[in-house]
Amino acid sequence: MTESKILTREQAIEQAKIWRSEGQQIVFTNGCFDIVHLGHIDYLEKARSLGNKLILGLNTDASVSCIKGPLRPVVNEYARARLMAALAFVDAVTLFGEPTPLELIEAVQPDVLVKGDDYTVATIVGADFVLARGGRVETVALVPGYSTTKLIERIKASY
Numbered sequence: 747m748t749e750s751k752i753l754t755r756e757q758a759i760e761q762a763k764i765w766r767s768e769g770q771q772i773v774f775t776n777g778c779f780d781i782v783h784l785g786h787i788d789y790l791e792k793a794r795s796l797g798n799k800l801i802l803g804l805n806t807d808a809s810v811s812c813i814k815g816p817l818r819p820v821v822n823e824y825a826r827a828r829l830m831a832a833l834a835f836v837d838a839v840t841l842f843g844e845p846t847p848l849e850l851i852e853a854v855q856p857d858v859l860v861k862g863d864d865y866t867v868a869t870i871v872g873a874d875f876v877l878a879r880g881g882r883v884e885t886v887a888l889v890p891g892y893s894t895t896k897l898i899e900r901i902k903a904s905y
């Protein structure tokens with residue numbers, strides 16, 4: 747069951763240690779992934795191709811509400827986690843409730859940190875930590891026209 751990819755923070759830290767001991771390049775990315783769309787899929791698949799294992803930090807519902815507003819998320823954290831874990835190119839999912847993934851990134855110690863290029867290296871939380879350890883920080887080009895906000899707006903306009 748892909749549900750077994752959903753790890754507690756302690757489990758994610760332990761799994762990262764195991765993968766590191768095996769010489770696996772660990773890629774980390776994070777996000778809300780509220781209503782999943784083509785941009786998410788494209789970017790996550792490309793993120794995974796930058797290393798050997800992809801660990802995804804997923805914002806909790808409370809964290810999403812802080813970032814995206816009180817009407818979000820539309821999809822709860824368990825459902826979002828299951829959807830992300832079902833993706834073949836996602837190797838582990840772990841929830842984080844902090845406003846940013848910094849503590850999680852410092853705990854997991856990825857070799858590669860990735861976000862879509864709606865961010866720059868300067869705005870990616872954890873970039874300094876990963877670079878200081880000799881790791882890489884990469885951005886993936888957005889698929890034009892896709893965002894959860896746009897999807898919500900289109901659905902609202904249809905009813």
Ligand SMILES: Nc1ncnc2c1ncn2[C@@H]1O[C@H](COP(=O)(O)OP(=O)(O)OP(=O)(O)O)[C@@H](O)[C@H]1O
Pocket residue numbers: 775776777778779780784785786788789814860861862863864865886887888889890891892893894895896
């Ligand atoms: N169109 C896209 N193409 C590629 N990556 C994307 C795209 N939109 C978002 N991402 C990336 O997906 C990750 C999760 O972003 P997020 O969940 O905020 O998606 P979103 O569609 O931007 O949501 P919202 O519209 O609610 O802000 C981020 O790393 C972001 O860079």
Ligand SMILES: O=P(O)(O)O[C@@H]1O[C@H]([C@H](O)CO)[C@@H](O)[C@H](O)[C@@H]1O
Pocket residue numbers: 776777778779805813844845846847861865869870871
């Ligand atoms: O889905 P989003 O809004 O792209 O995810 C956010 O990314 C922020 C980013 O990592 C800042 O560099 C992060 O701080 C926030 O918690 C969301 O995960």
